Amino acid sequence: MRFTYFWQLWQVILALAVVVGITSFVYIRLKSPVSSRVRAILICLRILAATILLTCLLEPVLVQQIDITPPNNLLILADRSESMEIQDVLHNGKKIDRMFPVNHLLFSRDSDFVQQLSNRFATHIYQFDQDLKQVPHKTPEIQTGIGLTDITGSIQTAINEWRGQTIAGVVLITDGGHNVSKFEVDQFVGLKVPIYPIGVGDPVPPNDLGITKIEVSPVNYTDHNAEIKVTIRSIGYMGKKIRLMLKQDDRVIGTETTTLSNQENQTVTFTITPREEGVLQYLVSLPTLENEVTTDNNQKTFTLKVVRSKLRVLYTDGQPRWDYAFLKRVLERDPNIEATCLVLSLKKRNTRIQPEFPKNEAELLAYDVLIIGDIKANELTSNQQQIIKSFVEEHGKSIVFLGGKNSLGRNGLGRSEMADLLPIVSPPIGCRFRDQDFSLRLTTQGKFHPIMQLGETSKLNDAIWRDLPPLPRRIGGFQLRSGATTLAEFHQSKSPEPIIVFQPHGLGKSLLIAAEGLWNWGFGVWDFKDEDDSYSRFWGQAIRWLASQPSTKQIHIIADKNTYLIGEKIKVTIYTYDKNYQPFDNARLKVDVALPDKKVFRIRTNQDDSVSGRYIAEFLVDQEGKYTLTVSGTFGGASIGEDKVTVFAEQQVAEFENPQLNQGLLTSLAEQTGGMYLPIAEARSLPGQIKNSRESIFVTEEKDLWDSPIILILAAGLLGTEWFLRKWKGLV
Secondary structure, three states: OEEOOOOOHHHHHHHHHHHHHHHHHHHHOOOOOOOHHHHHHHHHHHHHHHHHHHHHHOOEEEEEEEEOOOOOEEEEEEEOOHHHHOEEEEEOOEEEEOHHHHHHHHHOOOOOHHHHHHHHOEEEEEEEOOOEEEOOOOOOOOOOOOOOOOHHHHHHHHHHHOOOOOEEEEEEEEOOOOOOOOOOOHHHHOOOOOEEEEEOOOOOOOOEEEEEEEEOOOOEEOOOOEEEEEEEEEEOOOOOEEEEEEEEOOEEEEEEEEEOOOOOEEEEEEEEOOOOOEEEEEEEEOOOOOOOOOOOOOEEEEEEEEEOOOEEEEEEEOOOOHHHHHHHHHHHHOOOEEEEEEEHHHHHHOOOOOOOOOOOHHHHOOOOEEEEOOOOHHHOOHHHHHHHHHHHHOOOOEEEEEOOOOOOOOOOHHHOOOHHHOOEEOOOOOOEEEEEEEOOEEOHHHHHOHHHOOOOOHHHHHHHHHHOOOEEEEEEOOEEOOOOEEEEEEOOOOOOEEEEEEEEEOOEEEEEEOEEOHHHHHHOOHHHOOOOOHHHHHHHHHHHHHHOOOOOOOEEEEEOOOEEEOOOEEEEEEEEEOOOOOEOOOOEEEEEEEOOOOOEEEEOOEEOOOOOOEEEEEEEOOOOEEEEEEEEEEEOOEEEEEEEEEEEEEOOOHHHOOOOOOHHHHHHHHHHHOOOOEEHHHHHHOOOOOOOOOOOOEEEEEEEOOOOHHHHHHHHHHHHHHHHHHHHOOOO
């Protein structure tokens, strides 16, 4: 304790002496008949009260040291991934699953592991697989999950939650089966947090037979052989002969026999010939062998996308120009396209024998897509123009118009009987032509349209379109029809000029390229010249999309992939369109999911504010088999139809590709972070091994004693008691 105001000792003594002297003199000289005892009490009460008040005048302050050392946190992370179900831990002479000793260590009454740690640290228990979650208080045990093992992400997430606070270390209880990404120990060194791995499981690889990988071509064709390469992994069964089975809809469609070798991985190939189009699901299965550690990886499903083997394309142009030469070469080199190319002017000159343009509807219907180049309206007869209209409107076929001075000029197709097929309205004097190099920019719709996907990712696709060689001539001065959609445009003018435009027409589709010189793309994108195939890829995708069955639906649902693993999220994207096939927002959507067990439930959709007419929905896969998602919608009380998509789910196999305890990874993790590795059988010795590097922190706290209600009450109480005695004895 100290005083704010320091008096000299003699001053304090003098003040007290004056108080004592005056008080004693008054009561001793008092003439009232009171006893000496009462006089003494009154004197003491007055002196005590005066002493308290005098002390307050000195403003005494209580000084004390307060311990403000923050808690030293210890994070305990327990693995709950699917591999923790493997039974390879010895307990009372029997093999039990890996999760049992983990729960016993953390939650059993017989174990004081957590209590010993809590005596020294502030402990926080987490469970993890692909995701990290804190274990609620009083949890009886941790249940095994269905996800993969993400050791890296789990440690980083846990440490980030306590960033800025003291962390004594991370106790990691796992089998070390990290399989979400590449594991790099170096990334933990900079965190300066010691990690204490506790290994669970047997480090010796167990006997196992499983499928590790299935390789198939992303696109296969009807009536063509498709190879399915199955990679199998075997440990402990060298020389064993096994038979693999390939099934479709529970029907065996192929078998292959192989002898297991001394190599861990070997490949078996199936060859099938699909007869139907669509996304088809198949299953490869292996036999169950004796003493396998798990049979979850003995079968694997996969999907095969099958399309028509060849599309027939008719391409006619007015002159043998560069656009014609390059496109003809691309069509003829595509093994999935059977192209017929002809130039109308060559027929008139009779320079060489070439096919003729179909003269009747039956001949034209032999083709899937018709490409009309730079021709004048009078170069096709009235009958030919009529059968072209029927080809698109009534038979659901597709047509491509390549813009040019003839096709879109004064005497072009805008004045012909086929004018309605164009997605634009051409002015009476023809369109405007501008000879100036320019580049295209994708519209919002173009960024997601299948024709325009020249890169494997959205970022790469944008880069390729940005760096495509410029085109020398663009065509403008027209108006878009109400149902037309612009996929790419020229955007360096005051208002964007549509260049690549499509529209649904009748039962078919119509595509217009309002530019010349696309053959420049055949020389490659500037930054990707060596491996670029943008020109051929653009036309291949355009032909495929145009040849696909047209859809008049106002609602479409698309899954981000065909096959998922249990524990993953199925994510679907939904697009809504009005009657003119323009995207619109604020539709009321319902998405029903039919599970493999035939149960149905509804999931919620969220509108994507970045793209008009787009919605996102997702849910977690927890069953193996087929999922059918059906979306229906209304707008303004009117139905906009429905659409559905089917996807498949299969068991995780990555958890069982290397099912043994990864002791090397855990040991390295401990050594490089300053921790210690222990097998779970020795885990109870860990609490005494964890260093408590925390340094105590104290601060000085000062508390004013004089400025306290208790002091005031005490002084008032003493003076009040004195007054009461005086009143009682008749001195007042």
